[in-house]
Amino acid sequence: MSRIVVVTSGKGGVGKTTTSASIAVGLAKFGNKTVVIDFDIGLRNLDLVMGCERRVVYDFVNVLNNDVSMEQALIKDKRIDDLYILPASQTRDKSVLTKDSVNRVFKELSDMNFKFIICDSPAGIENGAIISIYFADDAIIVANPEISSVRDSDRMLGIISSTSKRSENGEDPISEHLILTRYDQERVNSGQMLSVDDVLEILKIPIIGIIPEDSSILHASNKGTPIILDKNSISGKSYEDTVKRFLGKNIPMKFYKKEKSFLKWLFWR
Numbered sequence: 001m002s003r004i005v006v007v008t009s010g011k012g013g014v015g016k017t018t019t020s021a022s023i024a025v026g027l028a029k030f031g032n033k034t035v036v037i038d039f040d041i042g043l044r045n046l047d048l049v050m051g052c053e054r055r056v057v058y059d060f061v062n063v064l065n066n067d068v069s070m071e072q073a074l075i076k077d078k079r080i081d082d083l084y085i086l087p088a089s090q091t092r093d094k095s096v097l098t099k100d101s102v103n104r105v106f107k108e109l110s111d112m113n114f115k116f117i118i119c120d121s122p123a124g125i126e127n128g129a130i131i132s133i134y135f136a137d138d139a140i141i142v143a144n145p146e147i148s149s150v151r152d153s154d155r156m157l158g159i160i161s162s163t164s165k166r167s168e169n170g171e172d173p174i175s176e177h178l179i180l181t182r183y184d185q186e187r188v189n190s191g192q193m194l195s196v197d198d199v200l201e202i203l204k205i206p207i208i209g210i211i212p213e214d215s216s217i218l219h220a221s222n223k224g225t226p227i228i229l230d231k232n233s234i235s236g237k238s239y240e241d242t243v244k245r246f247l248g249k250n251i252p253m254k255f256y257k258k259e260k261s262f263l264k265w266l267f268w269r
């Protein structure tokens with residue numbers, strides 16, 4: 001049975017697709033057959049980050065419509081064994097995303113022995129996000145340490161807890177995990193960003209990764225190389241540690257120090 005993991009956020013621009021790509025690469029590197037699906041119908045950014053945009057012939061919508069087989073649409077990564085990409089369509093109607101059609105795709109992927117299905121969800125609460133959340137076993141919330149991002153992430157947590165198939169059926173809830181991106185220690189210390197403790201006080205979910213602000217991420221995205229493959233970048237190392245924590249390993253957070261609380265500074269000054 002595949003483990004369905006939705007990577008989501010309350011707002012765009014927080015590094016969600018970068019995170020989806022790196023999580024998928026990391027899981028496959030550790031020997032897990034993994035597929036990452038772009039649920040953002042109409043925009044299609046995942047294939048660019050994964051560096052396979054020129055190899056896209058068929059897409060997720062073609063599979064949903066039964067136009068082609070799953071084998072025809074899946075793109076096998078050239079760098080990592082056991083890693084596959086199912087890209088989104090830039091031109092199709094988003095209404096093709098229904099619970100029945102997506103459930104059929106997930107079942108087919110499970111029958112193909114994928115251990116992990118990573119869903120790169122659109123930001124916010126559009127249809128692609130709601131459908132991917134509905135079937136999830138795990139939700140990875142991606143947020144920046146600033147108040148609007150954290151507030152919108154809190155709203156997403158409410159949606160996750162109330163609209164999933166698990167909540168509908170009275171089953172164990174979706175496992176929730178937080179990844180904090182674009183973290184800058186100096187800006188936290190100067191009161192320009194929330195501290196890690198501030199974010200955890202608001203969201204109250206386990207944190208599995210803190211990804212530092214790093215110009216290498218943009219450079220890697222422009223090259224079509226997931227940042228986790230850059231062994232010289234602190235963000236790449238942080239994503240690798242994050243994947244290990246997601247898999248249950250006890251790995252210390254290496255790239256941040258205990259900070260003062262921005263919220264306490266804001267309300268007590």
